[in-house]
Every structure is written in C-alpha cells, then in structure tokens.
Amino acid sequence: MAVKPPGPRQPPLNALRAFEAAARLGGFAAAAEELNVTPGAISAHVKALETELGARLFDRNARGLQLTGLGARVLPAFTEAFDRLGQATQTLRAEAAPNVVHIAALPSVAQLWLSPRLPRLRAEAPEIEISITAMEAPPNLKRAPYDLCLFFGPEPDGRLAEDVIFPVCAPALAEQLHQPEDLNRLPCLTDSTWSEDWHLWAQQAAPGLRLATRGPVLSLYALAVEETVNGAGVLIGHQALIAGHLEAGTLVAPFDAPVRLPGGLRMSNPRPLRANTPAGRVARWLRDSAPA
Incomplete structure (x- = not known):
C-alpha cells in the first residue's frame, strides 16, 4: 500500500486575502470596506494567520498598523497573485455569461444619468442584459467583477x-x-x-x-x-x-x-474592450449617448 502522508496545511485563502488587503490599504477598516466584511473579521483572520505561521505580519502601535519586515517582503507577491486571480475571474464570468454586462456606478449616476438611457439601449440591443451595482466609491478594477464603471473623477481619459x-x-x-x-x-x-x-x-x-x-x-x-x-x-x-x-x-x-x-463623469473598464462584444457595444452606445 502506498504511503501518502498529508502535506503541510495551506493557510486559508480568506486569511491571506485579509492580510493582503489590510497591508495594501494600510488598515483593517479599509480592508473590511473593500472585502465587505467587518474590521473585526479582518483582525481575526490576520491574527489566526499570524498564529498559524508563528510570526507577526503587523506591528500594532499607537500610530496604527505597521508591516513587519516579513509582511513587507511578501506583500508584492500576494498583491500580484490576487490581482491575477481577480482578472482571471472576470474573464471567466464574461465568457460564461457573454451577454450580461456588469456596470458599477455612483448611485446618483446610476439613477439620474444611466437609468434614463437604459430603455433605449434595451430596445436597440434586447439580447444584452444590463446588471447595475450602485456604490459610493469606485471598485478595485483589478479585483471587482465589473465590465464598466461610471464615476466622477479627475482623469481625462474615458470622460463622458x-x-x-x-x-x-x-x-x-x-x-x-x-x-x-x-x-x-x-x-x-x-x-x-x-x-x-x-x-x-x-x-x-x-x-x-x-x-x-x-x-x-x-x-x-x-x-x-x-x-x-x-x-x-x-x-x-x-x-x-x-x-x-x-x-x-x-x-x-x-x-x-x-x-x-476639474474632471468629470468618466467611464472606465478593467480590461480592454473589443468593439463587437456586448460590453464593448454598451460602452460605445453610452459614449454616443453622452452630450457633446
């Protein structure tokens, strides 16, 4: 009989994600907001990860969180890994449901600018399904599962x-x-x-x-x-x-x-859009519908 001893246990993915977000954003509260959990949950995940590793990833002091040398050394690799995981997930979702276009927008933009345009868009492209998520701040485009984002911002590119x-x-x-x-x-x-x-x-x-x-x-x-x-x-x-x-x-x-x-209402996308895809068609339609 072959002997197959268990290998080393991998740290939970949620704990690694909590560490990366807290380290990149500089605190548990900001990480909790991005991951849609409580700061207490982020803190518990990080503490459990540190306990399992037997090493500290953050120093806690009156100035807040400070990355230890170990935490600072591993952060870039985890950030790159979660960015690539997010992009792969976006590609998977887009190809699994190619006719669904996911849009994230500021609540006022969703209700006052985007919503009045949707009836005409649906009439011209009934095969495309539009999904809208209203949020107060732009999502991390490398991680969030959105095809298009509509927010006010200072960048000139993508201005509507x-x-x-x-x-x-x-x-x-x-x-x-x-x-x-x-x-x-x-x-x-x-x-x-x-x-x-x-x-x-x-x-x-x-x-x-x-x-x-x-x-x-x-x-x-x-x-x-x-x-x-x-x-x-x-x-x-x-x-x-x-x-x-x-x-x-x-x-x-x-x-x-x-x-x-300065700035204006702008449309951004997490990855290049091909003109003949549903997301590309919706993006072009929204640009054309914007006043000159």
Whole structure:
C-alpha cells in the first residue's frame, strides 16, 4: 500500500486575502470596506494567520498598523497573485455569461444619468442584459467583477461629460432669486457626497459672497434633486445629472453662473474592450449617448 502522508496545511485563502488587503490599504477598516466584511473579521483572520505561521505580519502601535519586515517582503507577491486571480475571474464570468454586462456606478449616476438611457439601449440591443451595482466609491478594477464603471473623477481619459455646477431650483422658487445674495433667504440643500459644492461654486461665481447655507443635508444626491424639484430649496446641480430636469423645465438655473470643476463623469473598464462584444457595444452606445 502506498504511503501518502498529508502535506503541510495551506493557510486559508480568506486569511491571506485579509492580510493582503489590510497591508495594501494600510488598515483593517479599509480592508473590511473593500472585502465587505467587518474590521473585526479582518483582525481575526490576520491574527489566526499570524498564529498559524508563528510570526507577526503587523506591528500594532499607537500610530496604527505597521508591516513587519516579513509582511513587507511578501506583500508584492500576494498583491500580484490576487490581482491575477481577480482578472482571471472576470474573464471567466464574461465568457460564461457573454451577454450580461456588469456596470458599477455612483448611485446618483446610476439613477439620474444611466437609468434614463437604459430603455433605449434595451430596445436597440434586447439580447444584452444590463446588471447595475450602485456604490459610493469606485471598485478595485483589478479585483471587482465589473465590465464598466461610471464615476466622477479627475482623469481625462474615458470622460463622458464635464462636471459643470450651478444653483438650481423649482421655477416657482426662482422668482425669489435675482442675485446670489438672495440665496441667504432660502434653504440651500446639500448632498453629503458633494458637501463642498456650495463653497466651490461661490468661490468662483460669487467671490466675496458670505453664503450661510442653511438647509437639510441629504445622503443621496438623487433624493436631493427630487426635493429640489418639489420646492424644498436650492441645490447645486451637476449638469450631467440634472440635464433631463432642465430640459423638462422642472428645474431652472436662476443665475447664469456655471462653474466648471476639474474632471468629470468618466467611464472606465478593467480590461480592454473589443468593439463587437456586448460590453464593448454598451460602452460605445453610452459614449454616443453622452452630450457633446
């Protein structure tokens, strides 16, 4: 009878993934957010890995986590390995379900820019299934299973629209606004994602204006837009997201004072797109649907 003694036990993949994410991102909280688990789970995985190895991978001190020499030496190899695993998984998913296009987008972009375009896209390409995931920050494109990502960013490549901002409100409310100083008499809505919008606009469009923005802070920009349409106050509109409301007349710009911010709405993809694939066709269609 052949003797087949058990080989050395491999560390759990989840523990290795937790170590790599914490080391690359500089902390358990950031790793937990990327991996969609709790910081406690990341900490437990790393501690179990260190116990199994009999060596520390992090030094814990008042400044936070610091990689040990061992942790720093092995991190590049693990990062490369998980990047390649992520890319291989993306290829596997794409080829297993070639007619499904997975899109990750900022919630406001998904609801206000992408969603209104989908009926026409489905009518022109009914064989393509669109899957949308709304998230507050762009995913790691080397790991996440998405074909396309739609977010605001500073990079010029892949830009679909510039980021132009200006105050908007319901038509009835606009009758009370004749100059920027009048904003101090009305509620100024703020979105938590773009909490600096009012400051950025006033700094360039109305230098010297002492703007006391009083009004509710909303966690979703799409909700802030709907509240503005309903007459709840004035909001800084991002032109790419409110173009439909401006065209319909449900929102108006009381001042001719647009401010162009660096960057804009951009589309990115984790791997090169071939023009004749569903993802390539959707990307081209979205580019063509964006205003010049």
